[in-house]
């Protein structure tokens with residue numbers, strides 16, 4: 001075995017083991033796991049030093065999630081999974097020319113995603129050589145010239161796609177969008193299209209701004225916090241602290257999730273819910289509701305229906321109102337229409353679609369009303385459905401009824417994923433750019449910006465599949481694995497004349513390439529970024545709209561690696577010359593880029609000065625201060641109907657009946673398509689990722705046995721066959737009719753056409769499936 005191939009101690013076990021995890025989230029289990037990561041790391045000492053500065057002033061921003069930090073706390077802020085992210089990036093293993101000389105692309109394609117990224121950091125620019133089927137070294141300038149030639153040869157700039165993943169800094173993202181618009185297109189497919197797009201769309205229409213309205217402090221003042229479709233114990237571990245603190249001071253925490261995720265289950269109501277309704281004297285302030293997949297909107301509508309009923313009763317009896325009439329009168333728009341739709345929604349439909357009993361729905365409504373100030377948080381369990389936009393608007397409706405917006409301790413909190421995905425959008429990574437942004441760019445830089453909308457992620461895949469797009473450039477990410485309908489996406493990338501990836505680590509997107517292909521190695525968050533005028537800081541924006549600086553701490557592995565802004569500047573200068581700016585001069589000192597941001601992006605005046613404030617600065621949020629940038633000038637109640645059926649009409653029309661509805665989710669040992677290990681500690685899975693979590697009664701009903709291997713086929717009613725092989729059935733505590741499996745292993749099952757209305761987000765949390773006996777299962781054929 002060469003050093004390239006050696007896998008870490010926690011490499012896949014020979015056979016999968018499944019044993020429920022007894023400990024709490026965080027705590028000793030988490031520390032032990034971090035310790036294991038350190039011991040297994042070849043860079044441990046350096047990493048610990050680096051980690052101690054994570055998210056602190058002067059240190060770097062954690063490349064993990066986008067949860068914010070308490071501004072006051074001077075404590076070391078990191079969590080188990082942040083530690084994994086840092087350690088993973090700060091390896092000293094290299095994927096260099098010698099590595100690529102050893103392995104052909106075909107050979108690399110047979111390796112797992114885990115193996116590919118484990119090989120280390122990309123350290124030199126590489127170009128694909130079709131004769132040897134290998135990547136070979138290329139000079140940076142030659143790489144830039146190749147890209148420029150391709151871009152300048154296209155008959156229209158709309159034939160190129162410019163993808164962004166959410167780790168890119170504000171400076172990199174701003175420069176990238178400036179270059180792409182100066183080149184002539186708004187084709188900005190973005191990881192956000194697969195993530196919180198529905199939140200942006202829904203909130204924009206409802207309250208006039210597509211971001212969360214709360215800040216960290218609000219969590220300390222809330223009477224109740226609802227957590228919808230989110231697994232913070234794994235994906236936002238630092239969020240557990242404010243939740244725990246809230247419970248300690250007597251606030252309510254209400255979790256809505258079909259899976260009793262470790263870390264959240266401590267908030268499970270320990271008693272019979274009915275006791276609470278009957279004024280039991282035993283105090284309780286937490287609850288856990290387990291809806292049908294996609295059933296959240298029905299639950300929310302049911303809660304609204306209870307509120308309306310209680311409001312009428314209160315009025316009749318002359319008791320204090322349930323609704324905040326003053327707020328609604330001053331700020332609301334469309335409440336009468338909305339309440340008419342609430343009245344018209346039947347309890348039967350609400351119960352059937354939510355998958356919950358009337359008693360559960362009533363309890364959740366009571367818990368909501370009990371709090372004067374309520375925060376609602378949500379993540380992918382809410383955003384990755386066909387009707388995600390109306391679901392999020394129903395969250396807003398419910399909050400508006402009681403004036404839970406724009407006061408301390410209350411508000412909306414879409415919990416973001418990638419550490420700077422929110423900042424990238426603020427910087428203009430947007431395929432449907434607001435007119436104000438385009439006007440500002442045009443005025444500042446004096447070129448005619450493209451005014452027509454560009455492609456989002458799903459549209460970009462269609463364009464590449466149909467030959468309408470011929471060049472793909474990715475600023476980070478792993479497009480081939482993160483996107484739906486894996487086979488068709490692979491074909492889309494292979495159709496391209498040129499694919500370019502600006503990356504830190506080797507991944508499958510480098511191997512599923514166009515006719516010509518480049519890998520451009522870049523610095524990550526942890527690396528010291530040295531430019532012409534000295535070491536540079538970058539900036540990021542967290543879920544609470546706090547902007548702060550990030551300073552890399554580790555010496556880069558190779559001089560050949562370049563920062564993301566420098567790579568973008570290189571491409572831009574080769575393609576456009578010094579138009580509309582002197583790109584190389586700009587990247588010599590990132591203050592110069594920030595001056596341009598200050599000139600063109602609202603909220604960034606005096607950017608360079610404010611950046612130097614300890615803890616960074618708050619961008620503000622119009623809805624959070626009760627200013628409504630909507631067409632009505634008010635906060636809009638959106639009168640959406642519940643979907644007729646959660647199952648898509650295309651599946652229904654096909655006449656096929658699904659065995660189960662599948663959601664795809666993250667294990668505890670992964671960061672999106674980056675797989676750190678084969679275990680999912682909190683769910684009790686060890687040594688394997690090809691597992692399907694199913695209720696035991698369903699396993700029996702479908703004629704299988706726990707532990708048996710199955711093929712999974714998804715239903716869509718078109719000619720494509722979507723199938724994955726050899727998944728082990730795990731009998732799990734999951735509601736009947738549901739299944740769960742890991743992303744990205746089940747992405748081949750997500751149809752490219754199965755997308756959210758208004759968001760175009762693949763419906764990764766709602767996939768109609770059938771199970772078949774695995775062809776290679778030795779047990780039963």
Ligand SMILES: Nc1nc2c(c(=O)[nH]1)N[C@H]1C(S)=C(S)[C@@H](COP(=O)(O)OP(=O)(O)OC[C@H]3O[C@@H](n4cnc5c(=O)[nH]c(N)nc54)[C@H](O)[C@@H]3O)O[C@H]1N2
Nearest residue numbers: 065081229231235293294379380381417418665666671672
């Ligand atoms: N360690 C680590 N941290 C991460 C990431 C990572 O991969 N690893 N990814 C980052 C990114 S980009 C993102 S977007 C976030 C993702 O953070 P999450 O949104 O927490 O990620 P998922 O694993 O997709 O989990 C979705 C949760 O929603 C639940 N769910 C699924 N369908 C439904 C539904 O219909 N209704 C309800 N109520 N619940 C449902 C699932 O059971 C699961 O608990 O995390 C970020 N942070």
Ligand SMILES: Nc1nc2c(c(=O)[nH]1)N[C@H]1C(S)=C(S)[C@@H](COP(=O)(O)OP(=O)(O)OC[C@H]3O[C@@H](n4cnc5c(=O)[nH]c(N)nc54)[C@H](O)[C@@H]3O)O[C@H]1N2
Nearest residue numbers: 165195476477478482502503504505507664672673743764
């Ligand atoms: N089925 C299903 N599909 C999903 C989801 C789901 O829940 N289910 N979730 C969706 C969501 S929420 C998201 S956000 C997307 C994620 O989609 P992406 O953002 O495209 O995917 P990642 O796995 O985060 O990208 C990992 C790669 O990024 C590169 N990288 C890491 N750090 C850096 C850096 O600092 N700079 C640069 N230039 N490159 C870097 C590395 O090469 C690494 O291999 O996936 C989506 N896809």
Ligand SMILES: [Mo]
Nearest residue numbers: 195196417418
């Ligand atoms: Mo995400």
